[in-house]
Amino acid sequence: MINVQDIRDTARDLLAKGEVRAVIGYRRGSRGMLAEPAFITSPEQADELVWDPTCFHNLSLYLVHDRKFLDHIRKNPGAPVAIIAKGCDARSIVVLLQEHYFKREDVYIIGVSCEGTGVLDERKLAPHLNGAQASNAAFDGDDFVFTTAEGEKRLQAREVMADRCLECRIPFPKEHNAVFGEDKAGRQMEAPFAALTRFEEQGSGERWDFWSHHFDRCIRCFACRSVCPMCYCDECVVDSITFPVTTETTAEDKANRVRWIERSAVRSENITYLMTRAMHLAGRCTDCGECERACPVNVPIRLLNNKMEREAREQFGFEPGASIGGPSLVASFLDSDPGDFIR
Amino acid sequence: MSKKRTGVFVCHCGTNIAATVDVAKVAKEMAGEDTVAFTKEYVYMCSEPGQESVVQAIKDNKLDSVVVTCCSPNLHEKTFRDNATRAGINNFTCEIANIREQCSWVHNDKAKGTEKAIKISRSVVRRVNRNQPLDAIAVNVTRRAMVIGGGVAGIQAALDIANAGVEVVLVEKQATIGGRMLQLSETFPTLDCSQCVLSPKMVEVKRHPKIKLMTYSEVQELTGSVGNFQVKALKKPTFVDPDKCKLCDECTAVCPVVVPNEYELNLTARRAIYIPYAQAIPASFTLDESVCLGLNPIVCGKCKDVCEADAINYDMRPETVTEDVGAIVVATGFDLYGQENMGELGGGKIEDVLDGLQFERLCSASGATKGHILRPSDHTEPKNVVFIQCVGSRDPAKHCAYCSKICCMYTAKHAQLYKHHVPDGRAYVFYIDIRSGGKGYEEFVQRTMEDNDTLYLRGRVSRLYRHNGKVRVLGTDTLSGQNVEIDADMVVLALAMVPSKGTTEIAKVLKIGRDKDGFLAEAHPKLKPVESVTAGIYLAGAAQAPKDIPETVAQAGAAAAKVIALLSQATLSRPPLIARVRRSHCTGCGMCVDACPFIAIRLENGKAVVNEALCEGCGSCSATCLRAAIDVKNVTQLQIYEMIEACLAV
Numbered sequence A: 001m002i003n004v005q006d007i008r009d010t011a012r013d014l015l016a017k018g019e020v021r022a023v024i025g026y027r028r029g030s031r032g033m034l035a036e037p038a039f040i041t042s043p044e045q046a047d048e049l050v051w052d053p054t055c056f057h058n059l060s061l062y063l064v065h066d067r068k069f070l071d072h073i074r075k076n077p078g079a080p081v082a083i084i085a086k087g088c089d090a091r092s093i094v095v096l097l098q099e100h101y102f103k104r105e106d107v108y109i110i111g112v113s114c115e116g117t118g119v120l121d122e123r124k125l126a127p128h129l130n131g132a133q134a135s136n137a138a139f140d141g142d143d144f145v146f147t148t149a150e151g152e153k154r155l156q157a158r159e160v161m162a163d164r165c166l167e168c169r170i171p172f173p174k175e176h177n178a179v180f181g182e183d184k185a186g187r188q189m190e191a192p193f194a195a196l197t198r199f200e201e202q203g204s205g206e207r208w209d210f211w212s213h214h215f216d217r218c219i220r221c222f223a224c225r226s227v228c229p230m231c232y233c234d235e236c237v238v239d240s241i242t243f244p245v246t247t248e249t250t251a252e253d254k255a256n257r258v259r260w261i262e263r264s265a266v267r268s269e270n271i272t273y274l275m276t277r278a279m280h281l282a283g284r285c286t287d288c289g290e291c292e293r294a295c296p297v298n299v300p301i302r303l304l305n306n307k308m309e310r311e312a313r314e315q316f317g318f319e320p321g322a323s324i325g326g327p328s329l330v331a332s333f334l335d336s337d338p339g340d341f342i343r
Numbered sequence B: 001m002s003k004k005r006t007g008v009f010v011c012h013c014g015t016n017i018a019a020t021v022d023v024a025k026v027a028k029e030m031a032g033e034d035t036v037a038f039t040k041e042y043v044y045m046c047s048e049p050g051q052e053s054v055v056q057a058i059k060d061n062k063l064d065s066v067v068v069t070c071c072s073p074n075l076h077e078k079t080f081r082d083n084a085t086r087a088g089i090n091n092f093t094c095e096i097a098n099i100r101e102q103c104s105w106v107h108n109d110k111a112k113g114t115e116k117a118i119k120i121s122r123s124v125v126r127r128v129n130r131n132q133p134l135d136a137i138a139v140n141v142t143r144r145a146m147v148i149g150g151g152v153a154g155i156q157a158a159l160d161i162a163n164a165g166v167e168v169v170l171v172e173k174q175a176t177i178g179g180r181m182l183q184l185s186e187t188f189p190t191l192d193c194s195q196c197v198l199s200p201k202m203v204e205v206k207r208h209p210k211i212k213l214m215t216y217s218e219v220q221e222l223t224g225s226v227g228n229f230q231v232k233a234l235k236k237p238t239f240v241d242p243d244k245c246k247l248c249d250e251c252t253a254v255c256p257v258v259v260p261n262e263y264e265l266n267l268t269a270r271r272a273i274y275i276p277y278a279q280a281i282p283a284s285f286t287l288d289e290s291v292c293l294g295l296n297p298i299v300c301g302k303c304k305d306v307c308e309a310d311a312i313n314y315d316m317r318p319e320t321v322t323e324d325v326g327a328i329v330v331a332t333g334f335d336l337y338g339q340e341n342m343g344e345l346g347g348g349k350i351e352d353v354l355d356g357l358q359f360e361r362l363c364s365a366s367g368a369t370k371g372h373i374l375r376p377s378d379h380t381e382p383k384n385v386v387f388i389q390c391v392g393s394r395d396p397a398k399h400c401a402y403c404s405k406i407c408c409m410y411t412a413k414h415a416q417l418y419k420h421h422v423p424d425g426r427a428y429v430f431y432i433d434i435r436s437g438g439k440g441y442e443e444f445v446q447r448t449m450e451d452n453d454t455l456y457l458r459g460r461v462s463r464l465y466r467h468n469g470k471v472r473v474l475g476t477d478t479l480s481g482q483n484v485e486i487d488a489d490m491v492v493l494a495l496a497m498v499p500s501k502g503t504t505e506i507a508k509v510l511k512i513g514r515d516k517d518g519f520l521a522e523a524h525p526k527l528k529p530v531e532s533v534t535a536g537i538y539l540a541g542a543a544q545a546p547k548d549i550p551e552t553v554a555q556a557g558a559a560a561a562k563v564i565a566l567l568s569q570a571t572l573s574r575p576p577l578i579a580r581v582r583r584s585h586c587t588g589c590g591m592c593v594d595a596c597p598f599i600a601i602r603l604e605n606g607k608a609v610v611n612e613a614l615c616e617g618c619g620s621c622s623a624t625c626l627r628a629a630i631d632v633k634n635v636t637q638l639q640i641y642e643m644i645e646a647c648l649a650v
Ligand SMILES: Cc1cc2nc3c(=O)[nH]c(=O)nc-3n(C[C@H](O)[C@H](O)[C@H](O)COP(=O)(O)OP(=O)(O)OC[C@H]3O[C@@H](n4cnc5c(N)ncnc54)[C@H](O)[C@@H]3O)c2cc1C
Pocket: B148, B149, B150, B151, B152, B153, B154, B171, B172, B173, B174, B176, B177, B178, B179, B180, B181, B184, B186, B187, B188, B189, B217, B218, B219, B331, B332, B333, B334, B335, B336, B356, B357, B360, B406, B410, B413, B500, B501, B502, B503, B505, B506, B540, B541, B542, B543, B547, B548, B549, B550, B552
């Protein structure tokens, strides 16, 4: 099991030696049990770091932010940023590296293994606590241990774990500079894509009703896109209000802007948004689950992304984030790809 | 931007379009479009008067853009763009709306067909509204050609091109040119000796001042485009200097390595140092590095010791050369469908069951048996031989769906050759039906049946197995409805022709398409049978489809003519419809770089940059880019968006 002190020591050491300019990790939140992202810039702060079942955020998002918004204020632009990354998060970093978003030497990956468990799905926890509030969560072997006003509550992790963690095939950050915890590959507790497979057992009518219901409910707050490290585009094609005007923008570019969808959050536009996004994440989404977690109205976005992921895996044997130099799904062709429809 | 003045010209295409589409209605609807200043319908827009009327209308009505709603742009885009030029407007403001292939030909219902034709036409009118006038890009032409594959197709193409005064690089993978034809004994329908016909051509290739011959070489990489290709080829070391080699054959006598001889289809063995055939060009021995004991005097070195001409050099290394050429002919030929795939016929494991090429080698005077037909198992003369046609061909369920076209003919030839060699022998042929279209072909088959007393049995063979030193053939004769059982001394399978391994490889390297069966795809089945889908790359011979020698030679000549015509121009004009990067949107992810089949994009300072000389305007990049940061000129995202909108509008 991971001893959080080891992570702290590593962070302290890296900062003290000036090997990194910051460590992005998790600290205790200001509200109850949940951890929150932490940006540690001095060795003294290293003890704030935590590692528990509520560390669900995919912190690689902040690497994107760092490059996008903070480039100009860096004190020591030479040194990399260290980041704590779970298996899925590390794969997101690999995809970003694959897409040349930054260089490998710009990031120091402190990998953490999800070992025998994974992270918590808050929505699953509530029924187990009978209305009580937990103030702390901790890993303990195959269990999660929660501290509540009524004392300690021990639950089998699999009962309250996020679905994606149950189905996770690679709960270990293969790409890393340092790593904590054992590689428990093969510990998967549910078949890959189990939730998707269950969903698809329904008829097309039922599925359409299901999605109509959810597409009606999306309020197009774009939280799913904002939280996704892969959605780093300067202009999102399905949201023309983000059109970037830079010194390189030509009059022709401006004249050729397209408004693929209308701004009103109605079903047709929401479908176009969510479907386009799913297509754009094919071969890139690493199933970190952040989009679904961030959604204020519980749209099951993961099902869409999962569908693309399974398709890519079954048709092309493709695993997102498998290797930095590897091919990207949509831009690479194999001789064995079906090609007889092209003439 | 002042409002466009577009002219819309609706073609009836006789009744091809007019029968399913109300053309008058299409024209009327288009007249209602905001930017349309003129409309006209006509029975054959592409006819001389039709074309004249387009030119006249542009001039009379001061049109600045044109939509011709007719057939496929493949056929007439150029025709009508040329008319635009003649009328004095930019040709890239002219577009085709295809209401034939994409509408009238695939529908029956006139009302719905008309509705669809209107949508298609309207979408193109909207597209043209945003078309930019563009100027063609002129590029210089490299007046040199490359031929890949040195079979009869490649040899013929190389000679034809070289005789027109154009320098040719002929690249052959094997140690000699000649291909499959060099393995044949005599050829249908005249039964002239294959090598006697081919050898003089091979020598001519060798001696031709305009041909640079590169044998034992492989093409590894292609860059550039029509008129200016750069081809990287690897010259594998033969370890023998062809200029010094005296063909004395001393080296093979001492070489201790014995391996199956692939040039003799494994009927005999060869040494690690060998010459493919006596007629090989270049006339030199080759040392096969993959089986040599070590290229090293300490390990062996026997051949080097014995070579008085000092032709053997163990220090030869692979050499990469880059050739600049303006056009390429691909003539990489065929293989036979492997016997191992024919489980029902023994899967290649039954002795004395041969394939057609092996039988050719048995008949050939230069073959292992010096032209005596002796069966491999005991070197006796087979007194009855069963020939089986269509093995692996015409069997969509299990093997190849297509007809290999030449097997009926060469089986007839085999039966005749057999009877000539073994007059008292008996030949049986199992066939499904006989396909002998071709000059003198039917007569040839008749001769086989009548003069050469060959028993043709219509039906399939269900099983082969070894029985009392013979091969038992179980089949049916569907004409008499009886089961047939023959104990044959030898069986010859007319296996399907498949694209050679080298063809599959070269298609990948050159990025040229293949058809459903793996043969190289021609650009148009009727009108462009020797062009590949990539401009400047032409096809010849059995790599494109199963064919016999006359057809192969004809196609090679046609490909050569295309090359000569192409390279006779001083400059080529390239369409300016190329990709353009929206720099403010490009994140430099590089997906387009990987997707571009023409290696036209590179990343520079974190942004994609398109090489205008290489871009073919295929749009792969644009379809790949998540951020719509790369567009092809005159097919921009906005144009596509407005086209979709025009189609959806009710
Ligand atoms: C058993 C049999 C009998 C036949 N009898 C007759 C007959 O009697 N009359 C007749 O008209 N036709 C006959 N044919 C057909 C004839 O063999 C073909 O039509 C002819 O050989 C086709 O020539 P080609 O040059 O296209 O291909 P090939 O002869 O296959 O030559 C292709 C050449 O390309 C080379 N190559 C392959 N890949 C590469 C690469 N990647 N790079 C460089 N070089 C490469 C190969 O080494 C080879 O030298 C017969 C065929 C068979 C199988």
